[in-house]
Amino acid sequence: MKVLSVVGARPQFVKCAPVSRELRKVHEEVLVHTGQHYDYLLSEVFFRDLGIPAPDHHLEVGSGSHGVQTGRMLAAIEEVIAKEEPEIVLVYGDTNSTLAGALAAAKMHVPVAHVEAGLRSFDRRMPEEVNRVLTDHCSDLLFCPTATAVGNLAAEGVTAGVHLTGDVMVDALRENLPLARERSTALADFGLSPKGYYLATVHRAGNTDDPAALRAIMEAFSRLDGPVVFPVHPRTQKKLAGYGIVPAANVRVVEPLPYFDMLALLSGARAVLTDSGGVQKEAYILEVPCVTLRENTEWVETIEDGWNVLVGADADRIVAEAERAGGARRQHSARFGDGHAAARIAAIIAEYEP
Template sequence: MKIVSIVGARPQFIKCAPLSRELRKVHHEILVHTGQHYDHDMSDIFFEELNIPKPDYNLGIGSGSHGEQTGKMLTEIEKVLLKEKPDLVLVYGDTNSTLAGALAAVKLHIRVAHVEAGLRSFDRNMPEEINQVLTDHISDILFCPTQTAVDNLSKEGITQGVHLVGDVMLDALEYNKTVAEKKSKILEVLGLKKDKYLVITIHRPSNTDSRENLNNIIKALREIGEAVVFPVHPRTKKFLQEYGLDFPANVRLMDPLGYLDMLKLMAGARKILTDSGGIQKEAYMLGVPCVTLRENTEWVETLEGGWNVLVGGAGIDIMGEA
């Protein structure tokens, strides 16, 4: 079977790694990189560290508004599909690359398989939620990571082609955890000791696009006092510069990290603060408590037993949980 796999963002590279490795044993996979994440720290390093095959097509779409980015992807992916004529298009997660890949395929009457189907935060203000819902409703095969995801689809009338398969991010984490422990020197480079620091990541518009929310988070980090490592997403960096916000001395800003360094950094943290769905999951899988800077989460399982706590962007709540 000829399968075109669509990836474009950091979480998709991680999910793609274990699945692509197995797919290529029995199928002909064509890998398409949309270029949604395009610099070395957000893209190339993941292909290198996770041994992902070099993309057959790199569309180089880059950044832009949601409409602009998705539209360009749709046009370019369609060209690839018309040329390759695959039996199946495989998409991952909830990004603009996911939706564009699914739309391009379904309009050409090509079957669509969605990895990480059925996740719902029930917050239509999040672009990821829109991408997720629309992709699920036009997919032929839906690979769900949890029973909750299966139930969500059933409530929306989607019962055909649904499979409960577990989480490919766990496959990637388990495969690379020992490698990260041996190879990564990130703690030594930063002069950190296990359980003596926090890690924070922020990239959601609800936090980055609001000067007040971003400032509240910074104030909370100042009050916490202990060492905080902050790998800064390019989008977040843009807003930090625009707002002219100053960080306290206990917060160390860094460029985005590769998968192995980030895995090692998270595994050694006392706690992780994030608005990322993928980081919430990885924290849970690593057994590290997580404070989620959102009002909701699509990964409701992480809330059980108190491993993950939702606090929104209010500084006082962050301080109480961190």
């Protein structure tokens, strides 16, 4: 089949790598990069390190409000679909690129396949939650990473085309962790010892657009009993400067890291502090305690198994849970699959008949 794959943000590049490799064994893939993430360290370096083929179409949409960005993507993807005439459009995750790809395809009567379908935080204030729900309800093939995701869709009346494939992030981590440990010198470069530091990421609007929340998070980092490696998203960096927030001496502010360096640092951290959905899941898979700087999560499995705890932007809670290394660890399971999700996705697409 001719599959048009739409990506645009850093987490999607990681998920795309194993799926694209499997797709191209059987199908013709046309890769579209919307340009939602366009900074070199958030985009191009991932294509290089993960061996992702160069995009066939780079839309260069760039940043903007949700409406402006999604609208530009929708118009541009529509043109690509008209030109390429794919038999199916494949989208990933929960970004504006995801929704724009799904809507453009659905309106042009091209079947939509959604990788990472069925996730729910049940918080419609999050743009990602709106993107997930809308994308799922206009998808024809829904590739669920967990049984929880399948249940979420069933509760909304979505059962046709639903497949429990496992999570492609397990595929990516199994393939890339040995490479990261072999190639990355990040721990040595930062003078860190395994389990002797924290890793932090903050990028969600609920934290970055609220000066009080961002200030509380940075205060918590300053109180931790060890160095905090803090790769800062360009948008977060602007907010810190705009609010006049100066990170403490123990907080090592660095540019966004290449994938192998980030993976090496994550696997070696005492705990990770994040508001990223993907990092929560990566931490679980790597058996690293996680402290989530939100009041909800779409990855409830990480909470249920005791590897993750929700603390919001409360400085005291952040410090207490981080120094407990994420709370009491109870169990670790193969909830996210066996590392063969990408092959299942390619096979299901091959068998699909609209």
